[in-house]
Amino acid sequence: MEDCMDIDIYAHGLFDLLFIARHEANFIGRIVGEIDRQLNNKRSLNIDFPVGIESRLEKLSKDLRIESSNKDVRMVGIWGMGGIGKTTLAKAAFNQFGRSFEGSCFLADVRVKAANPGGLVSLQELLLYETLNRSKTKDVGFVDRGTIMIKEKLQHRKLVVIIDDVDKVEQLEALARSHDWFGPGSRIVITTRDKQLLKPNVDDIYVAEEMDEEEALELFIWHAFKGCHVNEEYVELSRRVVSYCRGLPLALKVLASSLATQSKEVWESQLDKLNTIPPEDVVNKLGISYKWLDNKDKDIFLDISCFFIGMDKNYVMLSWKVCRNRNQ
Structure with missing residues (x-):
């Protein structure tokens, strides 16, 4: 009888030990998982509002x-x-x-x-x-x-x-x-x-593809209003900005930062200026692409920017090919 009781006590003790061991293993597993998650987070690169x-x-x-x-x-x-x-x-x-x-x-x-x-x-x-x-x-x-x-x-x-x-x-x-x-x-x-x-x-x-209109509008509104409710009048103004930026994320972010918290009057004033005075940050960034062109390509770029403003891209490309063929 005593032997049976000893076996029973031993079995219960072993069960408790196994329970504790399993509990500790789960606990250690959670710790390891959290450490791994934190390390991975530190290795991740920050992306603000990754639309599209x-x-x-x-x-x-x-x-x-x-x-x-x-x-x-x-x-x-x-x-x-x-x-x-x-x-x-x-x-x-x-x-x-x-x-x-x-x-x-x-x-x-x-x-x-x-x-x-x-x-x-x-x-x-x-x-x-x-x-x-x-x-x-x-x-x-x-x-x-x-x-x-x-x-x-x-x-x-x-x-x-x-x-x-x-x-x-x-x-x-x-x-x-x-x-x-x-x-x-x-x-x-x-x-x-x-x-x-x-x-x-x-x-x-x-x-790399430029953003479509809806993606551009979503990105601009997020940077300009940080998730806050947007009045309909500002939505329409935002669409005008998006139309100007033509799906270029850099321009959208720069303009959103400059217009955030501003009044409707300021927005309208800035929109009127955009056609003649582009934002300096955007000009500087895009200017890098111009600087590494050779002299001939720079001349072509300047000719296009002066004489083909507002024209269809395909027409400009066709005109350039015709001129190039005549010079050969």
Whole structure:
């Protein structure tokens, strides 16, 4: 009888221990999950109100062949004019796909950073640091050494790397010269305004699309009113701004910031000025695209902007082709 009681006590004690162990395992699992979530959040890039991103991301993922089971390294360029949303789309791709790779890195503002003294070396060091899970690496020292280190250390790792706003060949040569620099299954995304930079290097080029009218209106209203109720009269004024911006996200955000909290009279006054005095921030951003044109292309651009204002794009392109053929 006593033996039975001892067995019963032992069984209950074992059950309690198993219950506690299972409870602790669940608790530890939740802690680990929360830590993982926090780390992933820190690695995610901020995107303010990503209107229209899902459909564009779906098209980009097809070019990247994210769902493909093959081990090919794939490089895809995102090409388009300044302010059209190339970087935003690249950020969305990084956030969406980065966690399923062994390592990831977003190299932002390459054009600006590479122009600084030692800029390319710093970008190479950042690429190594981020993709090697932030383990310490030796100082690169100079670009040629950096290219060797990148290939040696990264060619066996499955990575997603974003190289944002490239404007010179040497930037790509220093950061992603060849497919075999990266491990099987890696995906490299390059954003640029210069399509010629992409052609020798990438497998596909995604052409960045301007927003349609409804997407543009949604983005503008969100930035101008921050989710607050919008009176109908302001909706109509917003449509006029959207018509002026022609689906360019940068222009929409700049104008929304300048008009937020302003009276209806100020809105109407600013809208009257837009046709003659574009916002300085927009002009400066778009001016970058003009600066890297060669002298002949600059002359063509100025001719078009002076003599074909308001005309249909197809007519302008046809006129240019006719003139070019006559000069040959």
